[in-house]
Amino acid sequence: MGKPTDVEWHDLLVRFPVATPELAAARELRRRTDSKFVMPPASAAALLSSLTGEYALLGTGNGPLASYRTLYFDTPELDCFHAQRRGCRVRHKVRVRHYVDRRVTSLEVKTRVSELETVKVWRERAYDESELSADDQAFVSGRTGILRPMVPQVWTGFRRVTLLGIEATERVTVDLDLGVERGGRRRSLAGIAVVEVKQWPLDRGTAVMSALRAAGARSGWMSKYCAAVAFTRPQVRCHPLLPALRALERAAA
Secondary structure, X not given: OOOOOHHHHHHHHOOOOEXXXXXXXXXXXXXXXXXXXXXXXXXXXXXXXXXXXXXXXXXXXXXXXXXXXXEXXXXXXXXXXXXXXXXXXXXXXXXXXXXXXXXXXXXXXXXEEEOOEEEEEEEEEOOXXXXXXXXXXXXXXXXXXXXXXXXXXXXXXXEEEEEEEOOOOEEXXXXXXXXXXXXXXXXXXXXXXXXXXXXXXXXOOOHHHXXXXXXXXXXXXXXXXXXXXXXXXXXXXXXXXHHHHHXXXXXXX
């Protein structure tokens, strides 16, 4: 099966009920565990087709596929990147994310507290404003403990499907048409879909986790930020991420 068209995605996603504002609020999951799976877009579509009775679609106001643009920040020495590269137990991601369809922008800090827990905090800002003010820098420092200024590093863009568990405390996202950019250097990863299951607590028995297991999918490493740095800044040391990055390149080809 080839890559699904937008029409095929639409025909699949209209089978899901639209999530109510109450369900969206209940599934915000600022504290969560993340499980990530990389697969062909057609496999992601097949996965979702088995979930229509268990999940509701988070609408965008402009169709079922939401567009995201994200600018990642780090110290000039790439402290956040290298903490992830080294597998540090506590590590952070700092980004300004533009939710294009809703015309919302937020400054977000994600902290990986342990292998089973991630905490996300954010503050909204003027739409399409990407610069960090002194107040923003203080917000980031207060949550990461990193006192050096954060500077822009790399852009990512993708489209996302978001499903919310009707009974399970769970968000399922499918990211499509991923691309990364820094300066004039670009890389497309449109040949993959990134499926992420966000839960609290971890529950391997939910409908999506059972469907992933039945499909033979295995969770693994996938950091958009680290991949973006690696693919746009070849001079940056990436060991021991190289095997995962090469596998990602092969899957996206």
